[in-house]
Every structure is written in structure tokens, then in C-alpha cells.
Amino acid sequence: MITLGCSKNTVDSEKLMAQLNAHAVQVQHNAEQSDARTVIINTCGFINDAKQESVDTILEYINAKEQGLIDNLYVMGCLSERYAKELKTEMPEVDQFFGVNNIEDIVKALGYDYKSNLVGERLLSTPSHYAYLKIAEGCNRKCSFCAIPLIRGKYESFAVDDLLTEAKLLAKHGVKELLLIAQDTSYYGMDIQKSSLLTTLLEKLSEINEIEWIRLHYAYPAGFPKDVIDVIASNPKMCKYLDIPVQHISDNMLKIMRRGLDKKKTIELIENFRSKIPGLSIRTTLLVGHPGETEADFEELYNFVCDTKFDRLGIFTYSHEEDTYAARHYKDSINPGVKQERANIIMKAQQEISLLKNRQRIAHTMKVVIDNIDDAAAYGRTQYDSPEVDNEVIINNPENIKVGSFYDVKIIEAGEFDLEGELVKP
């Protein structure tokens, strides 16, 4: 099983692997070396770079099939959901293409019965102490640059009870940290009852004894359910962490991008988070080079980044995705070099901000979960850091330390994107 793209794809792959595992099929995930005769690629179709990576991976395994190294090759996920017809024509060597959300068809195509009683069961691909919990599918937003609603369809919240069943199963298997994900977690419940169910879900998840940390990702600024701020502030299991992509800040660009919120409201929301949740670690994502972005818009974004001092920041350059609102209404007018230069300028500023903030952690003792240990060191995270995307805490020459356990760690050194610490003896 090969998973490309985002953590939502990871969850889909884990659900499929659990089905196969239940039929005593030996499953490997993203194995460098594998003697498996059947390969399933879960693709990403979000932006050009990701699409290219998916196509290259499929071609790599078509090659392996032609060399007789594998017998069967199946492709699923966003790329094949979006381009099924073209892929079928161009890649006849692939046994079958599947879209998103049809795990049942894949299981049947592989010759097994779909086990509907395995609701919530996952074969984890992450270290066993943390897991992504996908709370909904699809998206009802209208962001100009985004193809996801075209691929994943309308927003569909998963039932609170099903998510609790899934979370309890994960907790039973050793998961202590849940990372809540969706295309848009802010909208959770709105499709079911026209009011948010996110607070209800967070509070119920926090009642699961084994779960120690709950982390909220992919929040959307417009219509962010305010009561969630109080849950993050008051619930000891809620990480003081929030991932909320704002994409841009100038009113001109927020309008062109159809983000549904202006500069003033965006800044008020961030200030509200920070006043209600002292020490909150805010991760955001920005997009530069969208058609219509002027030098003045970019300067406004740069100043916003310098003033706001986000704790964690990711940046993308605009990708002209066919059938999106932007592609249907604008030319891809900004030169790729200018796009990249704008991204580099923002990331340079963020590096300095991140170093500054990390230095403020020195001499502080923090609760750290250990994700990984090698001969030289142990690698962990604080509640302010999400796996795979944020800072790590490095503990050199660790003794008697276990992956998945929590330790008090005194921070002794800080870099731009990592901290160094030493264990505090109990």
C-alpha cells in the first residue's frame, strides 16, 4: 500500500489495510523494499507537483509490472477520482482505477468480501501512539484556487458515534494522541444540523481515558465556531495548538480567493484565540502568486507575517488547477520565478520568527512525547508541535526512554525548527 498526499489519504489507506488484514492478507505500507506481488497506490491530485509525483509513482510500478516484479497494480485516490478517463487511456497496464471513498470496491476487486463490521478499524501507518482522526469528507467552501471540492465532493460530517467508536478502538491499540483532520474541521456538523458539532465531538473524545492529547487541524477562519476556543482553553487534553490556514491577508486577495472573511475579521479572530488561550501555538498556511496578487498585496502579507508571528507556517505557490474558479476566470498571470521568490521571502521571515520563539523556550521544562529513538538521540514533540510538520525536541544520549511515552524535558538549546532538551529526572 503506497500512500501519497495528505493525512486524509493516510486514513483512507489505513481503513483499506484493516480490511485486507482482516482477510489475513499481509500488508506493507510505503515499504522501500517489498516482495509484494500486488501494489495499491493511493494518489494525490491537489496541485501540479503532487499530481506529477502520483504519475511518476504509477509509472514506476508499471515498469515493475512489465519486469514481472509485481502481478497486479491498482490506483485509487484523488488523481484517479479526477482523471479516471484519461488515466485509463494512458495507462492500460494498471489493472483498475478507483476514486475516493470506494474502499469496498477495491476490497472486492482484490477478491475479498468487504467486512462492514470493521467500522472504525484501522491498520495504523503512523507510530502507534498517535493517529489521525478524519472527521468528515469533502468541502462546501468555494476557495478560488482549490480543486478539492471537485474531487472529494460536498461536505459530509462523519457521525459522532462512529468517530467515538473509531477513537476508542485506536485508544485500545495504544493511541494517546488524536489529530483531528478533514478538508475543513470548522464546518463539522453544519451539514447535519446547521450548527457546529465540533465542541460536542472534542468533549466526547476527551472522555476517552487513554487519550492524552487532542489536536485540531485544518480549521477554516470564516465561521470558526467560537465555543471551540473555550474547549481548547479549558480542556486539559486539548493541545494548545491550532492549525488554521488563512491563505492571505489583503482584502483584495481574500476577496479574489473567495475566502469569505476580510483582513479585519481575520486579525480579530487570531487576537481572540491568543487572548483566550495564552501560549497557543498557531500554525497557518499561506498561498502566494495567485492571479491578481499585486506587489502591494504581497507586501501586506509580508508585514502581516512579521506582525502576527505565527508559531508554525507553511507556504504554497499558486498552481493553476483546471476547472477551479480561478482557472476558469483568470490567467496564471504571475511569473513562476516571482511566485517562488515571494514564498522564499516569507519563509525567510518565518525562520527568524521561529528561531526567536524557540529561543524563548530555553530553560523551560515541557511535557514531551517520544516519537522515535535512534542510536544517537530520541526525537519527541511538545503539545505545540504536530508530527511530521512542526518542531522536534531532540534528546541526546537518552537512557531508559520509550517511544510513545511522555517525559518532562528541560529545553537547553533552540534552532529555527528544532529544540534540544534533557530529561528531567523524576
Ligand code: SF4
Ligand atoms: S477549505 Fe478551501 S482550500 Fe480547503 S479544501 Fe475547502 S475549498 Fe479547498
